[in-house]
Amino acid sequence: MLKAGKALLGAFLFFLKITRLKMKTLFGTKGAMTQTFIEGFRIPVTKVTLGPCVVTQIKNDKKDGYWAVQLGFGTKKVKNTSKALQGHVKKSQETSKEQPRYLKEVRVTTEPKYNVGDIITVSDIFKKGDVVSVTAVNKGKGFAGGVRRFNFRGGPKTHGQSDRHRAPGSIGQTTTPGRVYKGKRMAGRMGGVQVTIKNVHVVAVDAEKNEILISSPIPGRVGIFLTVNKIKAGSLKDLEHEVVATVVEGEPEEVKKDETAGEAAATLEEVKQ
Numbered sequence: 001m002l003k004a005g006k007a008l009l010g011a012f013l014f015f016l017k018i019t020r021l022k023m024k025t026l027f028g029t030k031g032a033m034t035q036t037f038i039e040g041f042r043i044p045v046t047k048v049t050l051g052p053c054v055v056t057q058i059k060n061d062k063k064d065g066y067w068a069v070q071l072g073f074g075t076k077k078v079k080n081t082s083k084a085l086q087g088h089v090k091k092s093q094e095t096s097k098e099q100p101r102y103l104k105e106v107r108v109t110t111e112p113k114y115n116v117g118d119i120i121t122v123s124d125i126f127k128k129g130d131v132v133s134v135t136a137v138n139k140g141k142g143f144a145g146g147v148r149r150f151n152f153r154g155g156p157k158t159h160g161q162s163d164r165h166r167a168p169g170s171i172g173q174t175t176t177p178g179r180v181y182k183g184k185r186m187a188g189r190m191g192g193v194q195v196t197i198k199n200v201h202v203v204a205v206d207a208e209k210n211e212i213l214i215s216s217p218i219p220g221r222v223g224i225f226l227t228v229n230k231i232k233a234g235s236l237k238d239l240e241h242e243v244v245a246t247v248v249e250g251e252p253e254e255v256k257k258d259e260t261a262g263e264a265a266a267t268l269e270e271v272k273q
Contacts, residue, residue, distance in 0.1 A: 026050045027053055027071060027073040027228075030223060032046075036204070050210055054092050055069060055115065055116055057069075068105045073225075074100060076100075076101045126228070127205060128236065134228050136225070137220055137224060138193060144190035146168040146186060149190045215239055
């Protein structure tokens with residue numbers, strides 16, 4: 001039994017070694033929102049520029065304790081790059097005139113199939129209909145009160161209240177414990193935090209422009225650095241069903257109003273005649 005177990009373990013490790021992992025994540029920047037049409041329905045979409053990303057380092061479990069692929073995205077001038085970073089990305093750069101603006105690693109479970117210097121494009125990972133998640137830093141909104149930041153209801157508007165309409169109310173007890181608990185929802189800095197939206201669809205892929213269209217608004221300003229991760233392969237039929245269901249759900253009242261208005265107009269025309 002022990003020999004059989006060792007043989008199975010060896011076969012499994014060999015299988016992991018020969019089946020090198022393919023990436024499912026790519027970095028890019030957010031573009032403007034626009035619209036497209038699917039089965040006659042208007043779909044709001046966001047343009048996202050993804051890649052090309054260059055592999056700058058492969059981390060392994062023996063030296064670093066885990067498997068990861070470090071990717072470089074964007075460009076910046078050499079004079080704005082430190083000597084240490086120039087030396088780090090030297091092997092992956094064909095020319096020394098430009099350096100990657102962003103460096104970020106993606107953790108993987110086994111040895112990836114890429115080597116240092118490989119270029120990963122949007123068409124290598126994403127296809128039309130794929131279900132993805134998008135991670136970015138949302139827009140900062142500055143200092144905000146409890147009503148705006150946490151949707152507090154506010155205080156009473158009458159019964160002698162003055163200048164207390166948007167006050168937070170009690171924030172704790174007295175001498176026991178004599179402090180405000182950590183995490184208490186109060187006024188403070190709003191926005192400027194990392195947000196992830198999940199289960200959105202890739203509506204279109206433009207390999208020439210390195211762009212994709214995503215069927216959802218995306219957090220952050222235009223031009224923000226973001227991460228797009230492929231959850232699973234999918235089809236636009238799922239998105240079509242969602243759109244049709246949303247439209248049909250609110251349709252009867254609108255159709256009824258339109259029919260009533262049409263009947264009234266026809267009756268008015270008959271009276272005039």
